Amino acid sequence: MRFELDLTLDDLACRAGIDLATLSDIETGNVCLTGRFVRRLSVALGVRMVDLMLSAAVQSRVSPRAEQSSWRDPETAIVRRRLTPDGVGALTELVEIEYPPGAACDYRDPPFESTEHQVLVLDGRLELAIDDGASLTAYALDAGDCIHVPRGCGMMVSNPYQRSARFIVSISSI
Template sequence: MSRLLAEVEADPQQFIPRASQPVWTDPETGFHRRGVSPPASGYMTEMVEGTLPPGAVIAYQAPPVAGLEHHLWMLSGRLDLTLDGTRHALSAGDTLRYRLTGGSRFHCPGPDAAHYVIAITRP
Protein backbone atom coordinates (compact mmCIF):
# COMPACT_ATOMS: atom_id res chain seq x y z
CA MET A 1 0.00 0.00 0.00
CA SER A 2 2.82 2.42 0.86
CA ARG A 3 4.33 1.85 -2.59
CA LEU A 4 1.01 2.62 -4.32
CA LEU A 5 0.65 5.88 -2.42
CA ALA A 6 4.25 6.82 -3.15
CA GLU A 7 3.71 6.36 -6.87
CA VAL A 8 1.43 9.41 -6.96
CA GLU A 9 4.16 11.71 -5.62
CA ALA A 10 5.26 14.06 -8.37
CA ASP A 11 8.64 14.92 -6.88
CA PRO A 12 9.85 12.49 -4.18
CA GLN A 13 12.30 13.63 -1.52
CA GLN A 14 15.98 12.97 -2.17
CA PHE A 15 17.08 13.76 1.40
CA ILE A 16 15.04 11.94 4.04
CA PRO A 17 15.90 13.08 7.57
CA ARG A 18 15.40 10.49 10.31
CA ALA A 19 12.47 12.48 11.73
CA SER A 20 10.65 12.12 8.37
CA GLN A 21 11.15 8.36 8.01
CA PRO A 22 7.88 6.50 8.62
CA VAL A 23 7.89 4.22 11.67
CA TRP A 24 5.45 1.45 12.55
CA THR A 25 5.38 -1.03 15.45
CA ASP A 26 3.28 -4.20 15.31
CA PRO A 27 1.31 -4.31 18.59
CA GLU A 28 1.14 -8.13 18.51
CA THR A 29 4.81 -9.01 17.92
CA GLY A 30 6.64 -5.81 18.88
CA PHE A 31 8.25 -5.75 15.42
CA HIS A 32 9.54 -2.21 14.77
CA ARG A 33 9.85 -1.04 11.15
CA ARG A 34 11.43 2.20 9.91
CA GLY A 35 11.18 3.21 6.25
CA VAL A 36 14.78 4.45 5.93
CA SER A 37 14.26 5.04 2.20
CA PRO A 38 10.53 4.55 1.65
CA PRO A 39 8.94 3.71 -1.72
CA ALA A 40 8.86 6.65 -4.13
CA SER A 41 7.91 7.35 -7.71
CA GLY A 42 10.81 6.74 -10.08
CA TYR A 43 12.77 4.57 -7.63
CA MET A 44 12.75 0.77 -7.77
CA THR A 45 14.39 0.15 -4.38
CA GLU A 46 13.37 0.90 -0.82
CA MET A 47 15.28 0.33 2.42
CA VAL A 48 13.72 -0.83 5.66
CA GLU A 49 15.28 -1.04 9.11
CA GLY A 50 13.72 -3.78 11.22
CA THR A 51 13.97 -4.73 14.88
CA LEU A 52 12.38 -8.01 15.96
CA PRO A 53 12.22 -8.68 19.72
CA PRO A 54 13.58 -11.96 21.20
CA GLY A 55 11.14 -14.83 20.69
CA ALA A 56 9.01 -12.96 18.15
CA VAL A 57 7.88 -14.57 14.89
CA ILE A 58 6.51 -12.94 11.74
CA ALA A 59 5.27 -15.19 8.92
CA TYR A 60 3.99 -14.35 5.46
CA GLN A 61 2.12 -16.83 3.25
CA ALA A 62 3.28 -15.15 0.04
CA PRO A 63 5.13 -12.02 -1.06
CA PRO A 64 3.12 -8.89 -1.94
CA VAL A 65 4.84 -9.01 -5.36
CA ALA A 66 6.44 -12.24 -6.60
CA GLY A 67 10.14 -11.93 -7.37
CA LEU A 68 10.97 -9.01 -5.09
CA GLU A 69 14.75 -8.85 -4.68
CA HIS A 70 15.87 -8.61 -1.03
CA HIS A 71 19.29 -7.91 0.44
CA LEU A 72 19.10 -8.42 4.22
CA TRP A 73 22.06 -7.19 6.29
CA MET A 74 22.17 -8.12 9.98
CA LEU A 75 23.31 -5.28 12.23
CA SER A 76 23.06 -7.09 15.57
CA GLY A 77 21.43 -10.07 17.23
CA ARG A 78 20.36 -13.27 15.52
CA LEU A 79 17.61 -14.04 13.03
CA ASP A 80 16.29 -17.33 11.67
CA LEU A 81 14.81 -16.56 8.25
CA THR A 82 12.97 -19.38 6.50
CA LEU A 83 12.35 -19.00 2.76
CA ASP A 84 10.35 -21.63 0.91
CA GLY A 85 11.13 -24.15 3.67
CA THR A 86 14.89 -23.45 3.85
CA ARG A 87 16.12 -21.99 7.15
CA HIS A 88 18.96 -19.44 7.19
CA ALA A 89 20.58 -18.64 10.57
CA LEU A 90 21.90 -15.06 10.45
CA SER A 91 24.13 -13.23 12.92
CA ALA A 92 25.57 -9.70 13.11
CA GLY A 93 27.42 -8.80 9.91
CA ASP A 94 25.83 -11.54 7.77
CA THR A 95 24.04 -10.74 4.51
CA LEU A 96 21.43 -12.84 2.74
CA ARG A 97 20.40 -12.06 -0.86
CA TYR A 98 17.28 -13.65 -2.29
CA ARG A 99 14.29 -13.27 -4.57
CA LEU A 100 11.06 -13.60 -2.65
CA THR A 101 8.84 -16.08 -4.49
CA GLY A 102 6.98 -17.91 -1.72
CA GLY A 103 6.32 -17.91 1.98
CA SER A 104 8.74 -16.43 4.51
CA ARG A 105 9.16 -16.65 8.28
CA PHE A 106 11.25 -14.34 10.48
CA HIS A 107 12.12 -15.61 13.98
CA CYS A 108 14.38 -13.97 16.53
CA PRO A 109 15.76 -16.74 18.78
CA GLY A 110 17.29 -14.17 21.18
CA PRO A 111 18.68 -13.50 23.63
CA ASP A 112 18.86 -10.02 22.07
CA ALA A 113 16.64 -8.38 19.46
CA ALA A 114 17.39 -8.99 15.78
CA HIS A 115 18.29 -5.65 14.18
CA TYR A 116 18.70 -5.54 10.41
CA VAL A 117 18.30 -3.57 7.20
CA ILE A 118 16.56 -4.90 4.07
CA ALA A 119 16.96 -3.33 0.66
CA ILE A 120 13.93 -4.31 -1.45
CA THR A 121 13.88 -3.93 -5.23
CA ARG A 122 10.84 -4.46 -7.43
CA PRO A 123 11.27 -6.92 -10.30
Protein backbone atom coordinates in the same frame (compact mmCIF):
# COMPACT_ATOMS: atom_id res chain seq x y z
CA MET B 1 -5.95 3.10 -1.90
CA ARG B 2 -9.04 0.98 -2.42
CA PHE B 3 -10.92 4.00 -3.77
CA GLU B 4 -8.22 4.57 -6.40
CA LEU B 5 -8.74 0.95 -7.52
CA ASP B 6 -12.54 1.34 -7.41
CA LEU B 7 -12.89 -1.47 -4.87
CA THR B 8 -15.71 -1.77 -2.38
CA LEU B 9 -14.88 -2.74 1.17
CA ASP B 10 -16.42 -6.15 0.47
CA ASP B 11 -14.28 -6.59 -2.69
CA LEU B 12 -11.10 -5.81 -0.74
CA ALA B 13 -12.12 -8.10 2.14
CA CYS B 14 -12.58 -10.98 -0.33
CA ARG B 15 -9.30 -10.28 -2.14
CA ALA B 16 -7.33 -9.99 1.11
CA GLY B 17 -9.02 -12.84 2.95
CA ILE B 18 -9.86 -10.54 5.86
CA ASP B 19 -13.19 -10.51 7.66
CA LEU B 20 -15.34 -7.56 6.48
CA ALA B 21 -15.92 -6.24 10.02
CA THR B 22 -12.19 -6.38 10.81
CA LEU B 23 -11.32 -4.59 7.56
CA SER B 24 -13.90 -1.91 8.31
CA ASP B 25 -12.39 -1.43 11.78
CA ILE B 26 -8.90 -1.14 10.27
CA GLU B 27 -10.06 1.41 7.70
CA THR B 28 -11.82 3.58 10.27
CA GLY B 29 -8.90 3.37 12.69
CA ASN B 30 -10.83 1.48 15.37
CA VAL B 31 -8.15 -1.24 15.43
CA CYS B 32 -4.44 -1.09 14.67
CA LEU B 33 -3.11 -2.52 11.44
CA THR B 34 -0.93 -5.53 12.26
CA GLY B 35 1.83 -7.13 10.20
CA ARG B 36 -0.43 -10.07 9.44
CA PHE B 37 -2.98 -7.79 7.76
CA VAL B 38 -0.40 -5.50 6.10
CA ARG B 39 0.89 -8.46 4.10
CA ARG B 40 -2.58 -9.56 2.97
CA LEU B 41 -3.67 -6.03 2.06
CA SER B 42 -0.48 -5.25 0.13
CA VAL B 43 -0.99 -8.32 -2.05
CA ALA B 44 -4.71 -7.59 -2.52
CA LEU B 45 -4.02 -3.97 -3.52
CA GLY B 46 -0.92 -4.77 -5.59
CA VAL B 47 1.33 -2.44 -3.60
CA ARG B 48 4.43 -2.87 -1.45
CA MET B 49 3.98 -3.40 2.28
CA VAL B 50 5.88 -0.20 3.09
CA ASP B 51 3.47 1.82 0.94
CA LEU B 52 0.57 0.82 3.19
CA MET B 53 2.39 2.20 6.22
CA LEU B 54 3.00 5.65 4.72
CA SER B 55 0.90 8.75 4.71
CA ALA B 56 1.00 11.19 1.80
CA ALA B 57 4.63 12.08 1.34
CA VAL B 58 6.60 15.00 0.01
CA GLN B 59 9.26 14.13 -2.55
CA SER B 60 12.83 14.52 -1.34
CA ARG B 61 16.10 12.84 -2.27
CA VAL B 62 17.17 12.83 1.38
CA SER B 63 15.42 10.92 4.15
CA PRO B 64 16.61 12.36 7.49
CA ARG B 65 16.29 9.79 10.28
CA ALA B 66 14.12 12.14 12.35
CA GLU B 67 11.59 12.30 9.49
CA GLN B 68 11.53 8.62 8.51
CA SER B 69 8.20 6.86 8.87
CA SER B 70 8.16 4.12 11.47
CA TRP B 71 5.49 1.68 12.52
CA ARG B 72 5.22 -0.67 15.50
CA ASP B 73 3.16 -3.84 15.08
CA PRO B 74 0.89 -3.99 18.15
CA GLU B 75 0.76 -7.82 18.05
CA THR B 76 4.49 -8.57 17.76
CA ALA B 77 6.20 -5.32 18.90
CA ILE B 78 8.25 -5.46 15.67
CA VAL B 79 9.29 -1.94 14.61
CA ARG B 80 9.70 -1.10 10.92
CA ARG B 81 11.32 2.15 9.72
CA ARG B 82 11.22 3.18 6.08
CA LEU B 83 14.67 4.45 5.08
CA THR B 84 14.10 5.18 1.38
CA PRO B 85 13.16 8.82 0.62
CA ASP B 86 9.44 9.24 -0.05
CA GLY B 87 8.09 10.02 -3.48
CA VAL B 88 11.26 9.46 -5.53
CA GLY B 89 10.00 6.40 -7.40
CA ALA B 90 12.88 4.18 -6.27
CA LEU B 91 12.81 0.61 -7.60
CA THR B 92 14.47 -0.55 -4.38
CA GLU B 93 13.09 0.20 -0.93
CA LEU B 94 15.18 0.00 2.23
CA VAL B 95 13.49 -0.82 5.52
CA GLU B 96 15.15 -1.07 8.93
CA ILE B 97 13.44 -3.63 11.16
CA GLU B 98 13.87 -4.42 14.84
CA TYR B 99 12.68 -7.80 16.11
CA PRO B 100 12.44 -8.05 19.89
CA PRO B 101 13.29 -11.38 21.54
CA GLY B 102 10.67 -14.00 20.68
CA ALA B 103 9.23 -12.11 17.68
CA ALA B 104 8.34 -14.08 14.54
CA CYS B 105 6.56 -13.40 11.24
CA ASP B 106 5.54 -15.71 8.42
CA TYR B 107 5.74 -14.08 4.97
CA ARG B 108 5.00 -17.21 2.92
CA ASP B 109 1.36 -16.87 1.94
CA PRO B 110 1.33 -15.63 -0.73
CA PRO B 111 4.98 -15.67 -1.80
CA PHE B 112 6.70 -12.52 -3.10
CA GLU B 113 6.04 -12.86 -6.84
CA SER B 114 7.25 -9.48 -8.09
CA THR B 115 9.96 -8.55 -5.60
CA GLU B 116 13.23 -9.95 -4.37
CA HIS B 117 14.75 -9.23 -0.98
CA GLN B 118 18.14 -8.99 0.64
CA VAL B 119 18.42 -9.03 4.41
CA LEU B 120 21.49 -7.57 6.16
CA VAL B 121 21.73 -8.19 9.91
CA LEU B 122 23.12 -5.13 11.73
CA ASP B 123 22.84 -6.17 15.38
CA GLY B 124 21.92 -9.39 17.15
CA ARG B 125 21.03 -12.73 15.58
CA LEU B 126 18.14 -13.84 13.40
CA GLU B 127 16.60 -17.05 12.06
CA LEU B 128 15.35 -16.82 8.46
CA ALA B 129 13.82 -19.63 6.42
CA ILE B 130 13.28 -19.38 2.65
CA ASP B 131 10.33 -21.25 1.12
CA ASP B 132 10.78 -21.81 -2.62
CA GLY B 133 7.54 -23.77 -2.90
CA ALA B 134 9.31 -27.13 -2.92
CA SER B 135 11.31 -26.90 0.30
CA LEU B 136 11.94 -24.75 3.34
CA THR B 137 15.61 -23.94 4.01
CA ALA B 138 16.52 -22.41 7.38
CA TYR B 139 19.47 -20.09 8.04
CA ALA B 140 20.94 -18.72 11.28
CA LEU B 141 22.22 -15.19 10.63
CA ASP B 142 24.63 -13.16 12.76
CA ALA B 143 25.51 -9.44 12.64
CA GLY B 144 27.13 -8.68 9.29
CA ASP B 145 25.51 -11.62 7.47
CA CYS B 146 23.47 -10.90 4.33
CA ILE B 147 21.02 -13.26 2.60
CA HIS B 148 19.21 -13.06 -0.74
CA VAL B 149 15.55 -14.12 -0.98
CA PRO B 150 14.73 -14.71 -4.67
CA ARG B 151 11.57 -13.60 -6.44
CA GLY B 152 8.75 -16.12 -6.03
CA CYS B 153 9.90 -17.26 -2.59
CA GLY B 154 8.28 -16.69 0.76
CA MET B 155 10.14 -16.42 4.03
CA MET B 156 9.76 -16.89 7.76
CA VAL B 157 11.73 -14.61 10.08
CA SER B 158 12.16 -15.10 13.83
CA ASN B 159 14.27 -13.98 16.75
CA PRO B 160 14.44 -16.86 19.26
CA TYR B 161 17.35 -15.18 21.07
CA GLN B 162 17.56 -13.15 24.30
CA ARG B 163 18.32 -9.76 22.70
CA SER B 164 16.75 -7.73 19.91
CA ALA B 165 17.85 -8.15 16.32
CA ARG B 166 18.12 -5.16 14.00
CA PHE B 167 18.42 -5.59 10.25
CA ILE B 168 17.96 -3.87 6.90
CA VAL B 169 15.73 -5.33 4.21
CA SER B 170 16.26 -4.29 0.60
CA ILE B 171 13.07 -4.83 -1.43
CA SER B 172 13.60 -4.64 -5.19
CA SER B 173 10.73 -4.53 -7.66
CA ILE B 174 11.28 -6.66 -10.72
